[in-house]
Amino acid sequence: MIYFNVHSGVNIPKKKDNTKNKSIEVSKPPKLLYFPMSMHIGKPANINVAIGDNVKIGSLLGTADGTISANIHSSVSGKVVDIVEMDGFRGNSKTDVVENDFKDEKISLEKLDDRIDVDTFVQRLLDAGITGKGGAGFPTSVKYKAEKDKMRYIVINGAECEPYSTTDHRIMIEYADQIVKTVNFIGNIYEIEQEHIAIEGHMEEAIKSLKLAIEKNEAANISIHELGDEYPQGHAGLQIREVLGIEIEEGSRTGDVGVLQSNVSTIKAIHDAIFLGDPLTKRAITISGEMINNPKNLMVRNGTPISHLIDECEGLKSEDITLINGGPMMGKIFEDTSYPADKDTTTILALEHIEAQEETACIRCSRCVHSCPVALQPIVISNAYKNNEVHKVPSLRSQTCISCGVCTYICPANIPLLENIQAINKQWKEIQNG
Ligand code: SF4
Ligand code: SF4
Known part of the structure; x- marks a missing residue:
C-alpha cells in the first residue's frame, strides 16, 4: 500500500505568466534534424533506414524493439545524410540525421473512425x-x-x-x-x-x-x-x-x-x-525562463536542435545561465544545445546561473517529512545513503519516492535529499539485478 500524506506538497511560484496567454506558434524546421533511437523509456528502436534514403514526414526511421519501445518517424521530408552515435536527453544513442528538403511531403496512416475495437x-x-x-x-x-x-x-x-x-x-x-x-x-x-x-x-x-x-x-x-x-x-x-x-x-x-x-x-x-492518421512527429514545448529574450510555446518537430528553438525565441540574455530540460522541480540541467527535442521534451528553461548552495547540518525541522506527498522520511533515507545502509531501502520505502523534488526544495539546510534518495535507490536496484 502506498501511504499518502494528506497535508503534503508545497506552494511554489507558478511563473507561468510569460507564456500562458501565448498561443502555440508553429516552429520553422531547420535544415538538419536528429532522430535518436531512444526517445522513450525502454529499449531503443532499431534503425530502419540507410544513408541516402529519401524520407517523407511520417516515414519510419526506427522500429520498436520489443514490448517497451516505440517506433520513430521522420518529421520532415528529405534525405538521410548520416547515422551517428550522439548524446541527447536520454544519453548516447544511435541517431538518424535527416536533411530537410522543405517540401513537407507526407505519408499518413489510414484514418480510422470511432467504431474500431x-x-x-x-x-x-x-x-x-x-x-x-x-x-x-x-x-x-x-x-x-x-x-x-x-x-x-x-x-x-x-x-x-x-x-x-x-x-x-x-x-x-x-x-x-x-x-x-x-x-x-x-x-x-x-x-x-x-x-x-x-x-x-x-x-x-x-x-x-x-x-x-x-x-x-x-x-x-x-x-x-x-x-x-x-x-x-x-x-x-x-x-x-x-x-x-x-x-x-x-x-x-x-x-x-x-x-x-x-x-x-x-x-x-x-x-x-x-x-x-498522423504518427507522432511533433509536440508543443514551452521555451521560457528569465534568461530567454522572448519566451514562447512552440509546436516543434521531433529532432529539432534546442539551439534552433532558442534562436526562434530571439536568443539568450547572457551566456552565464543554467539550462534545464523540464521544469525546475523535476527537470535536468544540461549544457549542450545541440541536443534534439524529442517526444517528451515538455519545457526548456534558461535561468540565471544557479550556484550550488553549501550543505549545512540538518536542523531537524521536519519540513521534508511533513511535505513529502508519499509520506516518506527523506532525511532518514538520505542519512541511510550517507551511512552506506542500502539494506534499509525496503523498510524506509525509499523506492516509493516519486522524485517530485519537494524535500530538496524545502530543506533550509540545502541537503540534496532527492539526489541522495535516488542514489540509494540506484544502489539497491544494482544489488537486486546482481
Ligand atoms: S522527492 Fe521523494 S522523498 Fe522527496 S518529497 Fe518527493 S516523493 Fe518525498
Ligand atoms: S527539511 Fe532539511 S533541515 Fe529540515 S528535517 Fe528535513 S533534512 Fe533536516
Whole structure:
C-alpha cells in the first residue's frame, strides 16, 4: 500500500505568466534534424533506414524493439545524410540525421473512425509511435493494452504542476474539442464508467474551454475535476487518489485498479494518430525562463536542435545561465544545445546561473517529512545513503519516492535529499539485478 500524506506538497511560484496567454506558434524546421533511437523509456528502436534514403514526414526511421519501445518517424521530408552515435536527453544513442528538403511531403496512416475495437486502437498507438507526453516517455500502447473488462475509469492529467510549463494549458485551450472527442472515444471502446479530466483550479481558461467543448459535443459523461494549486498534482497515484479515492498498491500500475490514465497532450497525439492518421512527429514545448529574450510555446518537430528553438525565441540574455530540460522541480540541467527535442521534451528553461548552495547540518525541522506527498522520511533515507545502509531501502520505502523534488526544495539546510534518495535507490536496484 502506498501511504499518502494528506497535508503534503508545497506552494511554489507558478511563473507561468510569460507564456500562458501565448498561443502555440508553429516552429520553422531547420535544415538538419536528429532522430535518436531512444526517445522513450525502454529499449531503443532499431534503425530502419540507410544513408541516402529519401524520407517523407511520417516515414519510419526506427522500429520498436520489443514490448517497451516505440517506433520513430521522420518529421520532415528529405534525405538521410548520416547515422551517428550522439548524446541527447536520454544519453548516447544511435541517431538518424535527416536533411530537410522543405517540401513537407507526407505519408499518413489510414484514418480510422470511432467504431474500431480495442485491439485496432492499441495497434495504431504502436504503429504511430505514441509515447506519454507528460515527460516519462512510456509507450502508450503498453498502457492501453489493458484487459478491457477490468477498465472502469479514465483520468486525464491536465495538471501541469511544474512552474513555467504551459503547453498542456495551451493544448487544452486550443484543442479542447479534440481532447473531449478523444476521451469520449476511448471511453466508448473500453466501455468506461467514469471519465475525468483533472486540472489545477487556477487554469481557468482551460477549464472554460473544456466545459464548452463538453457541452458542444454533448459529452456530459466527462467531468472536470479541479485540483488544488499545491505542487505536485500531476503524479498518477496522487491524482487517482484525489479524483477517485482509490489507492494504488506499491509496485502496481494504474491499470491494475481499473484506471486508464494519460496526459492531456498524449490525448491530443492519440487524436491525431486515430482520426488524422498522423504518427507522432511533433509536440508543443514551452521555451521560457528569465534568461530567454522572448519566451514562447512552440509546436516543434521531433529532432529539432534546442539551439534552433532558442534562436526562434530571439536568443539568450547572457551566456552565464543554467539550462534545464523540464521544469525546475523535476527537470535536468544540461549544457549542450545541440541536443534534439524529442517526444517528451515538455519545457526548456534558461535561468540565471544557479550556484550550488553549501550543505549545512540538518536542523531537524521536519519540513521534508511533513511535505513529502508519499509520506516518506527523506532525511532518514538520505542519512541511510550517507551511512552506506542500502539494506534499509525496503523498510524506509525509499523506492516509493516519486522524485517530485519537494524535500530538496524545502530543506533550509540545502541537503540534496532527492539526489541522495535516488542514489540509494540506484544502489539497491544494482544489488537486486546482481
Ligand atoms: S522527492 Fe521523494 S522523498 Fe522527496 S518529497 Fe518527493 S516523493 Fe518525498
Ligand atoms: S527539511 Fe532539511 S533541515 Fe529540515 S528535517 Fe528535513 S533534512 Fe533536516
